[in-house]
Amino acid sequence: MFKKSKKVSFLVVVALLCFMFSSVMVAGASPKRIGITKFETNNFTVRVPGGGHYDIGLGATDMLTNELAKNKSFEVIERDQIRSVLDEQAFGASGALDDSTAAQIGKLVGLKYIVYGKILSAGAEENRTSVMGVAVNQLNIKVQISVRMIDSTTGSIVWADQVDGNVKKSGGAIQGIGSVQTGVSASVYDEALGIAIKKIATNISKQSPLEGCVAKVSGRKLYLDIGREQGVQPGQSFMVYKEGETITNAAGEVIGVEKGDICKVKISSVEGQMSVATIEGNGAALVEQGNKVRSL
Template sequence: MNFRKATRLGGFILSATFFFSCVGAVKEVDPTAYDITPVDRKMEEIPEACKTAYEMAIPRVAIVDFTNNTTFDAAKVLQAQESGSYSEATVGAAGVGVAPGAIGIVYGEATAGDYQSQLEMVTREVNAKLGESVAEGITAQLVEMGGAKVYTRRDLQKVIQEQQFQQSGLTDVNTLVQLGKLAGVKYIITGSVNNVNLKWVSAEYAKKGLSEHLGLVGAIAAAAIETQEGWNLTTDMTIKILDVETGEIVLAKNISGREVLGKTPQLTFDALIGGIKKAAMNAIADAKEDLSKYFKVRGYIIQTRTSPDKKSRYALINVGSKIGIQPGQEFYVYTFQVVVDPFKKTEECDMVKLPVTLEVTNQVQENKAWTVVKGDENQIMRVKIGQLVERKPVKEGIF
């Protein structure tokens, strides 16, 4: 459940969205508590035309470094090794700005007080490597999620060197498609880091107003706002998936992630780069559902168990933790029929999604997982050994 409420406080409109999620705990089950009944021995009859649906070909995916369109790249940083003290140094209310592209230590404009020190200046060269870092984050996300064989950056680099590709040319779609064909992959994932925004968030005024005007809900929101006070950094990116076989861009999505850097009155270049990368990783996590639509996990049912009253059923599927299956994930279940084209007179496979869901329990092994069959009492009895299962798009949970 979610609801949105807005109120006016001292000339400002405060608007907040609150999410309440009734996400239950992962189901703990003992499948052996139920005997295998005659209904559990029934098997799906798979028409010849539908057997190709069981080919578990997991696509190979190559991930190319993202293009860095921001001003944060290689830089020379003037670092101060200092002794001295601040006197009454503070960072003030909302609206304090910084210069994210500045070299060295970045100060808020509202920093006040006297500062005396003796400085020993040291110059060092740094490289943000944002494009490489984002690509590694995508790689980690895909490996965790499963459903794809990820082509490592080292393997891809070898192909680039052998074919004398220039890294600077890897933003061109035709070049990427050509590279993908040479590498023998189905998809290429790439994109760009487009913008970085840094601002100071002052929570005190908002917290007071929310508590006074929205009561209990306001108090809950105020507590949440307090954790966001300080420097808030946002990284905006674009992620693309290219189908190597067709050359088509099958996904182009703008994503954004945020990271709170804290209330320190000064930010170093290293702290900013670290914040940018963390915000980028948060954005990638939000793109998990979109990615999982292209890298599906399929398997089939190898055993069922039914309670004596036939109101509860378990199903054992032939996929597990080795390809990213985790407790709480859900699967569709398919049955099949053959349809005949009235004009071509050819037989085609029709996959019919049953009105049930398989929810993965705590019983997950490397190549198997027990699930609870969820649905109408009559529909759950249609689940049989041999039926195809497909993982639903993976969503980032709201807690």
């Protein structure tokens, strides 16, 4: 009876420590403020059927804003606030930014990070072929974006890359009877742009991963203390890890902690403040209540 009581007490203590860590992490670690400027387009416009024009730079900014807003590790600042600072500080004369001016703007708006980019190209290539008497028109729509993420406090480049978004559309008809045109509408460009933007948002989110704690272990199923309110989504992948000894510098100041990865898990269901994950691959036997998790 005494041994059983000690075991129960131990589990209660572990659960309490896990809860305390999670509360400090979620409540104490305030979201990082991030801003996105309108993506430059080098003064080119995308023409769509009907004689209209599509502002692909504005579309890219709005899409990235919506994607990053899903990550509760960030507080996304509306582009209108950044635009007003650009105008007030006379940065808006040319509309062009570089790492230095981006960092200055970030400081003025009170951002931790600022993201700016350029639409390098956006267009469609048409290929016409004939298969068994059927004329086939195929369009390859490609959007190419260059993007940078700047730390406003240091002016350093946190992440930079060149990303593509590709979409293929096709249509056809029997030769001599009629033809089906494969047109390029704004929605098609949005589709290609959306693919590129999701890649950008994923890489930006990796710079500030969502973290939590394993609240309960049930075989290959884990219950995490972070859920929908913290930005967790079904299908999202996390790494389970265990913290070791603290790392100090020459002055004896704590600068980090050793982290040992255990296994990868995938979120299967999400509730308000908790989620359920399934262990992928090996490592299930090593997972313990109180282990930490970070988004991948």
